[in-house]
Amino acid sequence: MKRITIYDVAKEADVSLATVSRVINGSEVVREDTRVKVQEAIEKLGYKPNAIAQGLALQKTTTIALIVPEASFFYTGQIINGLIDVAKIYKYNIVLHTATEGIIEMNDIIETIIKSRVDGVVIFNDKLSKNELNTLTRYQVPIVVIGNKMSDDTIGSVYVDYSKLVYDFTTKYLNKGITDIALVEDRKNPAMIKQLFDGISRAFADAGKSFDNYIEIPKDYRSSYLFLQEYFKSHKHELVITYRDSQAMAVLNTAAENNIRIPEDMEVVCILDSKYNAMARPQISGFKIPDYDLGAVAMRVMTKMLHDEDEVIDKEIELSYIYSPRKSTK
Known part of the structure; x- marks a missing residue:
């Protein structure tokens, strides 16, 4: 035809x-x-x-750039689905850019984005420095950051307050008299670990105590698992908090190898829940994050920023979460 x-x-x-x-x-x-x-x-x-030809005539491309750090790509499937579904409603195209630490420089991605004349940029998690964000704002490119709270004239954000999440969770344990709480470092997600560390530290400070059990993974260990094998030979905590499911499973397995029973001797919680947490034995307690909604709401904020709607735009939108207790906690 x-x-x-x-x-x-x-x-x-x-x-x-x-x-x-x-x-x-x-x-x-x-x-x-x-x-x-x-x-x-x-x-x-x-x-x-043709959407692209029409966009050029209007000095717009009807295209939104999405930047996803490669290390986080596994966790972003539903976020991308939510973003794409809303983009379709408003007739925008999504172009995906992946950022690989040490290989693809963020400045190169930004230059590519600017040259392609996209209408806006959505960034999963704040992997940009303030200077790099300022590079985009100088070109008046609207930005929505998924994961961290931040905003100005051209930047909005949709996020879960992980610092408050872990603050509330830690406070409940402290109120029960459980003070031997540890947080495992995640070298792939330093920004997120900082939020968790700040939240736990604040909970301890409000209880008149200091948080001292931050488990750092030495750089000479290739993985958390290898280090935790050695660590649990001489350490045990009442509660261990991890960010990702793989680290939670590393804690389960290395604890078992050192005859530490879960949850009788040590409880384990994974902040970022996933389907694998329910497959582990024992099943791992975690927090269900509204990942689809993060993408959908981020795209809706972007459309409002692009179209200058008359209503006042809330550029910092916090979404809630649900705690899913399983067999790794008492």
């Missing part, structure tokens, strides 16, 4: 290509009778304007 083009519409309506382009892009310089004639030709032929 022949693809209908703008040339076919111009021929059918007996007008110039420029006139068809003006009608498609809502120009007010076209006479009403001519506009009706072009619109009738479009409907008769079933012509669908």
